[in-house]
Amino acid sequence: MERAITALKAADVLSPAAMLALPEAHLAELIRPAGYFRVKAKRLRHFLTFLQAHGGDVPALREVPHIRERLLEVSGIGPETADSILLYALEIPSFVVDAYTRRIFHRHGLVPEDISYEDLRAYFADALTPDVNLYKEFHALIVRTAKEWCRAKPRCALCPLAPLLPSS
Ligand code: SF4
Structure with a gap:
């Protein structure tokens, strides 16, 4: 994962808008070190599209009503991922189980x-x-x-x- 983030940084596309502007195949290449990169690129684009529709950055998601339910509607986001986003990125107390x-x-x-x-x-x-x-x-x-x-x-x-x- 760290190597994928380094590659995104090196390509100067670490922001949500810049990642979403990339063709999916290019995004997949950049995150190749994270493994399952094609599936992850598709899921990442679904999430970035959701993000763009709700303020464009992660902190803005805190203001979205029923955010957990909304996240679970995004293709590729299951309950563990949704709760991880809520707890670690949005600092909303949603317990993550695994x-x-x-x-x-x-x-x-x-x-x-x-x-x-x-x-x-x-x-x-x-x-x-x-x-x-x-x-x-x-x-x-x-x-x-x-x-x-x-x-x-x-x-x-x-x-x-x-x-x-x-x-x-
Ligand atoms: S290793 Fe044994 S004692 Fe430790 S958490 Fe697992 S079941 Fe419990």
Whole structure:
């Protein structure tokens, strides 16, 4: 991703308007280092078109009513991406859940394994005060826990969350 941003900077097209003005194939070439570049270029253009229709820059999206629902209507934006945009780009407290979250909380007997994205998100919305920094920190800790200990094969003996396992 960093290399794709460097390429966009080098081509002097890092602004939303400049990226949208590029032919899709050219945009795809520039973001090639990010992987799946053709699909990503198409999705990026959908998002940039949405952005242009709603003020032209990311901060302006904060003023759009029902912004989460609007983002979910953009082709290629799923709930995890929408919540990431809300939390990290717009600083709106919208909890981001992912496969790591589902894995850890299911292993601790707190949610069913097949819980839907929206139900898992609601679980956190019910439990936590809606606070941008708290949501960011919680998500970062979940990602760290999954990467260091709660891998496909869990390393519970080393994990700081072991005392919280249902069997403990
Ligand atoms: S103790 Fe750690 S590694 Fe084990 S299930 Fe819990 S989070 Fe995962």
